Amino acid sequence: MEEGSLKKYFYSNVASIFWSTILVFGGGVFVIYYALIGYMPDFDLKSSVAITAAASATSVVIILTMLGAMVLAGSFWGGIWNVLGERSNLKKYWVDNSFNSNFLNLLIWFAIPLLAVYLSMFIKIYFEGWYWLAILIIPSMLFLYFLCFQSGFRFLVGLKEFVFLVFATLVSASFMLTPLYFILKLTADEFGNISYVALLNGFFATVFLVFVNMASATPQNNAKPYVKEFVLGLMALSMVLSLFGKFDRIPYGVMKIYKFGNIQASELVLNKSGCELYKALDLEVSTTDYDVCIIKDVLILSRLGKEAYLEVKEDNIGLLRFAMPTSFIVSWTLDSRDSRNIDK
Numbered sequence: 001m002e003e004g005s006l007k008k009y010f011y012s013n014v015a016s017i018f019w020s021t022i023l024v025f026g027g028g029v030f031v032i033y034y035a036l037i038g039y040m041p042d043f044d045l046k047s048s049v050a051i052t053a054a055a056s057a058t059s060v061v062i063i064l065t066m067l068g069a070m071v072l073a074g075s076f077w078g079g080i081w082n083v084l085g086e087r088s089n090l091k092k093y094w095v096d097n098s099f100n101s102n103f104l105n106l107l108i109w110f111a112i113p114l115l116a117v118y119l120s121m122f123i124k125i126y127f128e129g130w131y132w133l134a135i136l137i138i139p140s141m142l143f144l145y146f147l148c149f150q151s152g153f154r155f156l157v158g159l160k161e162f163v164f165l166v167f168a169t170l171v172s173a174s175f176m177l178t179p180l181y182f183i184l185k186l187t188a189d190e191f192g193n194i195s196y197v198a199l200l201n202g203f204f205a206t207v208f209l210v211f212v213n214m215a216s217a218t219p220q221n222n223a224k225p226y227v228k229e230f231v232l233g234l235m236a237l238s239m240v241l242s243l244f245g246k247f248d249r250i251p252y253g254v255m256k257i258y259k260f261g262n263i264q265a266s267e268l269v270l271n272k273s274g275c276e277l278y279k280a281l282d283l284e285v286s287t288t289d290y291d292v293c294i295i296k297d298v299l300i301l302s303r304l305g306k307e308a309y310l311e312v313k314e315d316n317i318g319l320l321r322f323a324m325p326t327s328f329i330v331s332w333t334l335d336s337r338d339s340r341n342i343d344k
Helices: 003-012 014-037 045-087 099-126 131-150 155-191 196-217 225-244 249-257 272-280
Strands: 263-270 293-302 307-314 318-325 329-334
Touching (some): 045 155, 045 249, 099 131, 099 155, 155 196, 272 293, 272 318
Antiparallel strands (some): 263 329, 293 307, 307 318
């Protein structure tokens, strides 16, 4: 088929291709999740298409949001100086130079101020006293002195550039909070009591994140800057998830959002048939005055289709996974304080 015919076919069927791609992506989320738990539900085609569409849209939004958050600090930094235009001459230190020179200058003007902000926050949170102010004031005074007396700018111009620098740094630091919190959360979830291995992984992830944002902040003549940001965000997210072995977080998260699965139920109420099945498996149940019983701390791996796939932990038998008809389940309740994760 000729190239022109391919383009004509593509543009005439762009809507179908788009939605097919979205559905395939959502289907991939389901396949990955159910492959991880070793189970596949049995449900009709109409329900599966609707569920897949919902999962697809959510997965795309989550991934794009995470990719954007990974490089937002650098993107803002690079963009704010373009917005300021001729009102700021500070960008001459990392614009119109070689790539290596730009990168080194961004390390000074972009990374060091961010480091000062976060180091001062860390000291403020974990230590008493006013030491955190010194971490902010000393670098600030050095930058102010250079801009006002050593850069060749006049005093007022240097002061104005310093104000621009402080504003850009504080906003970029606020944008960097989200990915840094994500790294911290992965570190705590993976290793519980933070160990040297956790700190090392967190350190490497943070350093890589900073370098990715420096690359995002570098000047570019690319006609499609969003492609660059997408690639950098994908690199950062992939590196962070690979360091902690958490590529499964997105499938688990999507399932939990819609309560399709990965649901930590503090109480599960079963009818008479469900109680008998549970007792037949030699599991502990709490009886009531009615034809129902209550099960404590059950992880609902999947509740789609005709059966529910459950996970329980008993002292006498350990971890047990089993399926039961969904008609056996009368109700279940959630405890928001419970932070148990399926992947632990």
